[in-house]
Amino acid sequence: MSTPPGHDHTSTSTSSLDGKGGTDSAANGGKSTERTGPSYVYYRLYTKLGAFESNHPLYYNDRFIGRIPSKSFAPPHTVASIKWSLCKLEGLSEPDKALVFTPLSSPAPKDDSARLSLYAPSGPGLSEQDPIALVVESEKKTKEVSQSEKPPERSEDADIHYVYYRVYSSEGGDKKAKTSFDENDISLGRISTLLIAPPHTAGSLKACIAKVEGLFTPGHALYEDMELFQDVNSDAAMSDTDVISFLGDTYPGGDEGDPIALVGAT
Template sequence: MKVNNSDQSLSLWTGVGAGAAEPRYLYYSVFTPDGAIPVKPVFDPANPYVGRITARSVPPPHIVKSLQRCLLNAERFSDPELLRTELYLSAESNGAASLSGSAVAIVHPTYGATPETPFALVHKERLTQAEMEEVQDIDLSATRENHPNYVYYRLYTLIGEDTSKTAFEPSDPSLGRTEWSFVSPPRQPSTLKYHIAGVEGKPIYRFAELYSDISAQRELGMFAFMPGHALGSLENPLVLVQPERRPGLLNRPAKFTRAGVSHMAGIGQCRGGQIIYTDGVRTNRSPNDTRTNYQCTLRKNDPERCSGYIDTDFLELLDE
């Protein structure tokens, strides 16, 4: 279901008027880039991926911020400025709900009214270690629905087939599958690849080339993920091909982890959290230099500019 979030309002009650019976609930699911995670206040042990809060628990004014903060509180996540998370009216929404202060309707609910139509609380980045310890029994290869809608895929390195952790046919080890409902919104090539990489335990697939089937000549575009497009069937699984990795090819993404701003040799100013590209090969810049460095560039497609060396202690390779 495609949703135009700019004109949508949210409804907090399932009845009309003050005489509606209590309690009324709002249902939601929680996602990280890896995929759906179990909620903390589980009301149905058979479905630990859908939570609920009472509609009356949302304080006025009834706007997106109020609802998002209530869901964060229910899950015991800290995000006071709402910078780490986004709220989607449904997992199929093509964009997050606006935080601009839009009014929230209180009758005739369209979203979040049933366990089958939950809101989606989405973390923009992976959880911290402390937050991960609060989440119980994460199993990204588990079945979420009684009749799951699977996305089938094949894994490849540059020299041939790779082995999938979710392979279900012994004679076809590169063929894996995951449940579509586990994929984090907005559902597009980048989020699907991130999810599959998490399921497989191989971060390199976050940066893989994604094809509609084994005969495709071009990577999938955004339009292919719009509602109504069938992708990843058992007969025509999607194909993920690992990117090329070799010395001298500065295309491996890495996060600069040093706080603040540093002036690194030959590369200019780098900010904490900035993405830099390297080949991942450790090197000493001189015989007298005991530190190891990565050769790096700030631009993946323009290695001639802003290139230099960064201490390996200051970089976190994102594909391993």
């Protein structure tokens, strides 16, 4: 069986046995151009309502980031081929309707004909910090996959970017947030910006909060009819098409003391 491109399994200890004496490194100025170890594709799964868990999680306590060996993806490595493979590996239907965003902050999906390099030293989908975002019609899976080995635990990450929010009923009163973290202020909630589906707009942020807060059950207003305010002092609601950038530290709801407000959740 041939070795996948970019995967050289010859170790330093055996390089002298091929008669070259390890001179390749010297010929390249002492720097090896070969990859060490296997390559992986990192990705996150979304519907328009927000993130959902992967069948191939990188961490057992954070199942929203998935990882699959690059060798699992058949060539050519176009966006169309990659999203088809991801849907198959995750047991998701309708890959032809799926969209790929890279980076996560991209305002528009990648064209199906675009090519992604899955064996490069760096690039889209080649690290946990720069994953591919796959947005599908439904998170319902045709199969569940049990991993042969338990993935490692993710350590506490102090660099999580949150959106802080309050939810108000149509009568105007604030409601207890399902994601509350302060027992002295239970109506204040927060979500990681990584849970929000691309493209990042006021509409996708509103949908994610509505999903997390369980506002899709009978008796609740349609989340499209709810209004999102940039802060509790705003006079007018944001438009669903307003673009929001979660890069950096300044964005709506980025400050615990200045949360956004979702109004009309009854």
